[in-house]
Amino acid sequence: MSTAALALGRLGADVIVHGRDVTAGREVVEALTDAGAEATFVDADFTDPDAVQELAAATRDWTDGLDLLVNNAGGLFRDGRLVGPGIEQTFHVNHLAPYLLTAELLGHLREGARVVTTASDAHRGASLDLSQVRDTEDYSGMAAYSHSKLANVLFASELAHRLEATGRRVTSNSLHPGFIPGSQFGRFLPGPLTSLFRLIGAVPGTSSVADGAAELLHVAVADDTADHSGEYFSGQQPVPPAPAARDPDAATRLWRHSAEMLGIDEPLPVGSDTRAADSAA
Template structure:
């Protein structure tokens, strides 16, 4: 059985020649495999991360397989860095056909960024929100926006006051809350894109629990070693499986007409009750713009900001 993400997603025959894709968080893990696979399908790929050496390695890998790629560094705790990333994409490409909001983190300690926002929420939600809104006018007709969420959103309750308070920090609680925000963000983005007549889809995806991605190294105490040991057990999601989840939603013709959905195991799946609440999605959207001190994006009656 093939372990290629292209085969696992059933998209090997998709032709992405002439398209441009940005995959954030693509210097390692599922983002890297997804970026390389998109290059294999013919896309020109923008690789993103913080480590320039790792980024150059991914670009070299993509180019060695016959595709074009470039690396753009950006720190997702910095508003100006995310804006620079968006400006680079706008200035160096004619349009963006695929935006994969995959970058994210898990942090052992609480702390506020320069915005006065808890770091996990800033990195995992506010930066993808800002990047997406900065690129709205650059998205080509038929473009797809895919945001990496997680089944960890289950059980989280939206608390927009807590994101500005450092007290009571919980690593998993903060992560779960940020993943709830990812699902709500994608749903509200899809609704507003449709309301403003944009031919762009937006969905979120649970890529699976992936010990081999190295993502769990941020967990406290002995948990990273315990989770890593699970990678040797049958039935555990591999990095290739996780990349396939991204690829399916990003390029499969079977997902092309769906928007505002949460995917798991390559099919639309019902998220938590909290994630299905349209008022939660609206409140998150508006509050995110306020925290970033920007005009509310995609207000009905105007194309974008």
């Protein structure tokens, strides 16, 4: 995210940087400031819904509106544990926290704004099973990650649908940034696996951090993606996600159950038949 943030700053954007690593976050802000951008850092723990709401409040206080919201959470955790309202941490960090942050900032998005959610082609190995997010008995880090990335694609699609249905001129898309061993993706893996993850960077077909940033920026600011919404991008092109990510009933179910898990009102409520009508069209 730091590479993309620096690029956005150089394009003239004011940037709010979020993360749990205060030192790294402040280094990004310093680099942005050196590049002539306005930037601030807000630390927030995405395992804590209260911290997410505080991040949203700080964002509203610091700005008079947002042109771009990037949901870039991508934690892969070695051990399963329940956090927040009793939810498995991978699902909470990668899906529920961005869902809550977006819900809190919906009224702060300017007309023409874009919401970009970083997903992954790892979603192609998952099917939506909301019963598993309250249980860690058979936890698998990669399976949990894949499930959370499926949730990202479904969330971005459902958000696009609801924004359109409620007359908001805001787009929502998700993307696959590539497999990026140079990122912090595997920082919670056991030591030997972390080393292997780094070594994979030499394998053809993997992506650099800069490649991943380019994918994100293409969806976030390129003119030719401005009118796209509800799509999944890979290789800087809209591509079909997995069948499980194209299920409108699953997207609606995820949206509503996410609100229930967090104990909040359903954001952007729409009639129950609108998705069915869209699917039949």
